[in-house]
Amino acid sequence: SAVISQKPSRDICQRGTSLTIQCQVDSQVTMMFWYRQQPGQSLTLIATANQGSEATYESGFVIDKFPISRPNLTFSTLTVSNMSPEDSSIYLCSADENTEAFFGQGTRLTVV
Amino acid sequence: AQSVTQLGSHVSVSEGALVLLRCNYSSSVPPYLFWYVQYPNQGLQLLLKYTTGATLVKGINGFEAEFKKSETSFHLTKPSAHMSDAAEYFCAVSAFTGGFKTIFGAGTRLFVKA
Numbered sequence: 001s002a003v004i005s006q007k008p009s010r011d012i013c014q015r016g017t018s019l020t021i022q023c024q025v026d027s028q029v030t031m032m033f034w035y036r037q038q039p040g041q042s043l044t045l046i047a048t049a050n051q052g053s054e055a056t057y058e059s060g061f062v063i064d065k066f067p068i069s070r071p072n073l074t075f076s077t078l079t080v081s082n083m084s085p086e087d088s089s090i091y092l093c094s095a096d097e098n099t100e101a102f103f104g105q106g107t108r109l110t111v112v
Numbered sequence: 113a114q115s116v117t118q119l120g121s122h123v124s125v126s127e128g129a130l131v132l133l134r135c136n137y138s139s140s141v142p143p144y145l146f147w148y149v150q151y152p153n154q155g156l157q158l159l160l161k162y163t164t165g166a167t168l169v170k171g172i173n174g175f176e177a178e179f180k181k182s183e184t185s186f187h188l189t190k191p192s193a194h195m196s197d198a199a200e201y202f203c204a205v206s207a208f209t210g211g212f213k214t215i216f217g218a219g220t221r222l223f224v225k226a
Contacts, residue, residue: 033213042202043156043216092156096212099144099163101204105155 002097006104020079023093028073033094083111114139114205116217124223131190135203145186146204198224
């Protein structure tokens with residue numbers, strides 16, 4: 001099974017700043033996914049990241065707010081830009097292997 | 113496109129009683145179905161999954177789920193609840209679209225009473 005490492009595991013940020021979250025997979029995967037889990041809620045897919053192409057964003061999420069990089073088949077970053085308190089959430093990276101989705105432990109972001 | 117509906121945001125059972133968490137899905141292609149559990153302040157853990165083959169799927173911790181295509185359902189059951197089962201449970205669906213994009217239900221919080 002794929003092992004996914006995310007960092008940072010948590011951060012407290014000032015409003016108006018940006019945070020970049022890194023996601024490393026221990027094997028090559030075609031697609032990586034970024035999710036947001038707001039307090040007490042389910043996981044919402046932000047975007048799908050393919051290597052060598054622009055990320056595909058879900059409805060309600062835009063590239064200017066959540067730019068994503070996917071430089072190779074084992075790594076991706078998500079940036080949360082111009083943060084506001086409403087961006088306080090857990091952000092999770094995911095990759096699929098053999099029909100199963102594997103998740104990192106998440107990044108707990110608090111915006112003050 | 114895929115979607116998941118979990119019936120009941122909260123379910124409360126007594127210890128030793130049957131656990132039944134309901135999940136209905138929608139998918140334009142044959143779905144893959146999953147149940148995940150999340151304990152407080154922890155990550156997601158896969159309980160079980162259905163891809164193809166046998167429609168009754170057994171998972172960890174005594175949980176099982178049955179894929180019923182005619183009812184578009186994938187309900188999660190456990191014969192006897194344990195206090196340690198108290199957690200948030202997420203039903204999820206995915207389908208191959210170049211990779212497996214997983215869509216999650218809203219979640220059901222399971223409470224277990226002593």
